[in-house]
Amino acid sequence: PGVCRAGTPCRGLCSEAESGSPKIKKPTFMDEEVQSILIKMTGLDLLKIFKPAIRETKPPTYKLMTQAQLEEATRQAIEAAKVRLKMPPVLEERTPINDVLAEDKILEGTETVKYVFTDISYSIPHRERFIVVREPSGTLRKASWEERDRMIQIYFPKEGRRVLTPVIFREENLQTMYSQDRHVDVLNLCVAQFEPDSADYIKIHHQTYEDIDKYGKYDLLRSTRHFGGMAWYFVNKKKIDGLLIDQIQRDLVDDATSLVQLYHILHPDGQSAQEAKEQAAEGLQLIKVFAKTEAQKGAYIELTLQAYQEAFISSSAAS
Amino acid sequence: MVQLTPVLYKAYHGGHLTIRLALGGCTKWPFHHIVASPNKCPTDGHFMEQLGSYDPLSSSYGKKLIALNLDQIWHCIGCGAHLSKPVEKLLEVLLAAQKTDTEATETRELTSVNIAVGTRLKSS
Numbered sequence: 001p002g003v004c005r006a007g008t009p010c011r012g013l014c015s016e017a018e019s020g021s022p023k024i025k026k027p028t029f030m031d032e033e034v035q036s037i038l039i040k041m042t043g044l045d046l047l048k049i050f051k052p053a054i055r056e057t058k059p060p061t062y063k064l065m066t067q068a069q070l071e072e073a074t075r076q077a078i079e080a081a082k083v084r085l086k087m088p089p090v091l092e093e094r095t096p097i098n099d100v101l102a103e104d105k106i107l108e109g110t111e112t113v114k115y116v117f118t119d120i121s122y123s124i125p126h127r128e129r130f131i132v133v134r135e136p137s138g139t140l141r142k143a144s145w146e147e148r149d150r151m152i153q154i155y156f157p158k159e160g161r162r163v164l165t166p167v168i169f170r171e172e173n174l175q176t177m178y179s180q181d182r183h184v185d186v187l188n189l190c191v192a193q194f195e196p197d198s199a200d201y202i203k204i205h206h207q208t209y210e211d212i213d214k215y216g217k218y219d220l221l222r223s224t225r226h227f228g229g230m231a232w233y234f235v236n237k238k239k240i241d242g243l244l245i246d247q248i249q250r251d252l253v254d255d256a257t258s259l260v261q262l263y264h265i266l267h268p269d270g271q272s273a274q275e276a277k278e279q280a281a282e283g284l285q286l287i288k289v290f291a292k293t294e295a296q297k298g299a300y301i302e303l304t305l306q307a308y309q310e311a312f313i314s315s316s317a318a319s
Numbered sequence: 320m321v322q323l324t325p326v327l328y329k330a331y332h333g334g335h336l337t338i339r340l341a342l343g344g345c346t347k348w349p350f351h352h353i354v355a356s357p358n359k360c361p362t363d364g365h366f367m368e369q370l371g372s373y374d375p376l377s378s379s380y381g382k383k384l385i386a387l388n389l390d391q392i393w394h395c396i397g398c399g400a401h402l403s404k405p406v407e408k409l410l411e412v413l414l415a416a417q418k419t420d421t422e423a424t425e426t427r428e429l430t431s432v433n434i435a436v437g438t439r440l441k442s443s
Contacts, residue, residue, distance in 0.1 A: 102415060108428050113377040114377075115382065120388045132413070134413065140415070180428045194427045
């Protein structure tokens with residue numbers, strides 16, 4: 001009986017742009033093009049992905065392999081790494097639930113406490129579950145998102161998730177974690193604890209990305225599954241300068257060009273996109289066009305590009 | 320608690336399935352399972368299936384938590400299960416089934432008496 005919950009955003013469907021021509025579809029996080037660019041930028045550093053995690057120690061095993069077996073093992077490791085690098089979804093913030101199902105004045109004063117009724121039928125997906133609160137004043141209302149998450153965690157516990165929000169997500173403790181360079185741990189805990197479209201999840205992710213941008217610590221997230229989300233956030237906020245500079249300094253010019261391409265896909269009405277189309281720019285030229293037109297730190301980007309080109313020329317001359 | 324083997328069930332004649340609260344938990348900390356069990360069995364004994372739980376201690380979250388496996392409850396009622404008085408009261412809170420004003424005023428008086436007794440005990 002009843003209607004399934006409203007407020008679940010549709011993933012993977014393009015929505016029309018709010019202003020401008022209605023025919024252009026705004027690309028979302030889940031588009032294949034966008035995903036392929038982000039996966040390429042994330043990189044595949046096997047040593048970092050399979051870094052030993054803190055657990056019970058046992059003595060290491062050594063295997064003797066031929067070259068072919070070693071290649072086979074590396075291939076399998078790459079497959080496993082790709083599974084680990086699957087990006088957590090980026091959704092919009094969920095609208096709060098304010099539905100009142102019934103107002104029964106008869107029941108006013110009969111109870112002193114709230115009653116929370118949860119439906120624990122096994123076959124219903126968690127989003128469509130009925131979780132309903134009867135207030136002492138007699139109103140029967142649907143439970144808010146936080147109450148829903150708590151109740152679902154009580155009756156259907158998920159591993160790694162606590163019922164009450166852990167202390168680590170408070171401001172002071174987050175700052176301590178950032179100062180110890182443990183952004184990856186913060187983001188992993190956040191993914192385990194909150195739903196992807198809850199306000200807390202989005203707020204903590206944005207805060208982490210801002211902190212990384214402030215101190216230029218992009219390399220911390222390089223081979224993890226959070227890199228795509230970070231790049232997507234920066235491109236949406238038009239703050240890709242720091243990331244570009246970091247990529248050029250580490251000789252990842254292909255990644256830098258793909259980042260600028262992603263920027264042009266998302267903001268096709270901007271100055272740099274149109275100039276790039278006119279000049280049909282490729283590679284380094286693309287970055288230079290972007291640095292001249294829309295970047296905040298254009299001078300820095302051009303300087304780093306120059307330094308990279310000189311280093312490239314001198315190394316190719318030496319070899 | 321005596322575990323009834325299937326041999327001894329035959330001693331129960333003419334019972335019916337009841338949905339009732341099975342008390343568990345510790346001293347001063349009650350917790351009820353909402354359970355469908357034969358009429359004649361002891362309340363916290365053998366049951367057919369568990370249909371939910373009721374946590375009367377509202378100090379845990381400031382709310383009384385009730386979980387109901389609605390699919391199975393409708394199925395049991397369809398098979399002809401009866402409901403016990405406390406379960407009926409819980410469902411009345413959910414469905415606002417206190418049809419007459421007199422019933423509601425009775426419960427209101429009872430609650431206010433309970434509140435008064437509670438405050439007097441706390442202050443003394």
